[in-house]
Amino acid sequence: MSLFRSVMTVLPLPAWIGAVLLVDALPLSGGTAAEVGRQLVLGLATWAVLLLALRGETRLVRTQTAVVVVLATIVEYTFSPLLQAYTYRIGTVPLFVPPGHGLVYLAAWRIGHTPFVADRLRATATLAGVGCSAWAVVALVGPRHDVLGAFWGLCLLGFLVLGRQRGLYVGAFLVVSALELAGTSLGTWTWAAVDPVLGVIGQGNPPSGAAGGYGWFDLYAGLLAPRLLSLGAPSSTSSTASCSRPLVATAEPERQPSTPSSPVNRPPASTTTGTSAAMS
Numbered sequence: 001m002s003l004f005r006s007v008m009t010v011l012p013l014p015a016w017i018g019a020v021l022l023v024d025a026l027p028l029s030g031g032t033a034a035e036v037g038r039q040l041v042l043g044l045a046t047w048a049v050l051l052l053a054l055r056g057e058t059r060l061v062r063t064q065t066a067v068v069v070v071l072a073t074i075v076e077y078t079f080s081p082l083l084q085a086y087t088y089r090i091g092t093v094p095l096f097v098p099p100g101h102g103l104v105y106l107a108a109w110r111i112g113h114t115p116f117v118a119d120r121l122r123a124t125a126t127l128a129g130v131g132c133s134a135w136a137v138v139a140l141v142g143p144r145h146d147v148l149g150a151f152w153g154l155c156l157l158g159f160l161v162l163g164r165q166r167g168l169y170v171g172a173f174l175v176v177s178a179l180e181l182a183g184t185s186l187g188t189w190t191w192a193a194v195d196p197v198l199g200v201i202g203q204g205n206p207p208s209g210a211a212g213g214y215g216w217f218d219l220y221a222g223l224l225a226p227r228l229l230s231l232g233a234p235s236s237t238s239s240t241a242s243c244s245r246p247l248v249a250t251a252e253p254e255r256q257p258s259t260p261s262s263p264v265n266r267p268p269a270s271t272t273t274g275t276s277a278a279m280s
């Protein structure tokens with residue numbers, strides 16, 4: 001696959017995410033009704049783009065994407081409306097966010113499987129690790145003292161070194177970092193200065209190592225998807241039993257001694273009678 005084809009395979013997904021963020025940030029007249037209409041259109045369109053993008057993928061990739069969407073949606077509603085670790089402009093999770101997480105995962109997966117990254121895995125993983133580390137250090141000593149970002153940066157380094165799909169984490173670093181910078185710059189969401197639970201852990205806007213936090217979604221997708229697929233696979237026990245029953249039913253009975261199936265040549269009756277008479 002050429003570099004151009006690799007780029008064209010990946011580019012439409014983050015491009016759509018960026019376009020949605022831009023449309024969401026546009027000033028809108030018409031009040032609440034207009035905003036609700038915009039959110040419905042963006043949400044339904046993003047679901048359509050995700051389903052279209054998954055058509056050519058394997059069952060495993062589709063299942064992994066579904067796992068990410070479910071886990072990310074749970075986290076979104078827990079940490080945004082409930083805990084308010086970050087808040088969205090509209091006050092709740094926009095409808096395009098759940099399918100957007102699926103597009104983010106799929107884009108990261110495709111980046112990691114391009115020949116450019118796959119053939120240079122050590123070099124690209126090293127560059128991602130250095131970039132994340134530099135950002136984390138600068139944010140940690142900055143005005144927000146981004147401790148959360150530094151922690152997530154350490155998580156990303158662990159995934160890049162120990163992860164079974166390092167290319168996926170390289171892609172996640174690129175896509176998630178760009179997404180967080182774009183979303184916070186446009187005001188789509190804003191991170192609180194400190195964590196909402198302890199109130200002491202500094203958070204950047206966005207946290208520098210956000211890709212490391214997102215990497216947990218990728219990890220669980222890789223772990224859970226094969227198990228979910230195995231649940232739907234036909235049981236080998238039932239198939240074995242269905243094959244063995246006909247063999248048992250049609251098994252031949254144990255052979256018993258029996259008379260020969262072909263007639264035995266016996267001497268004529270007259271000969272037998274004559275011989276008996278001579279003997280007597």
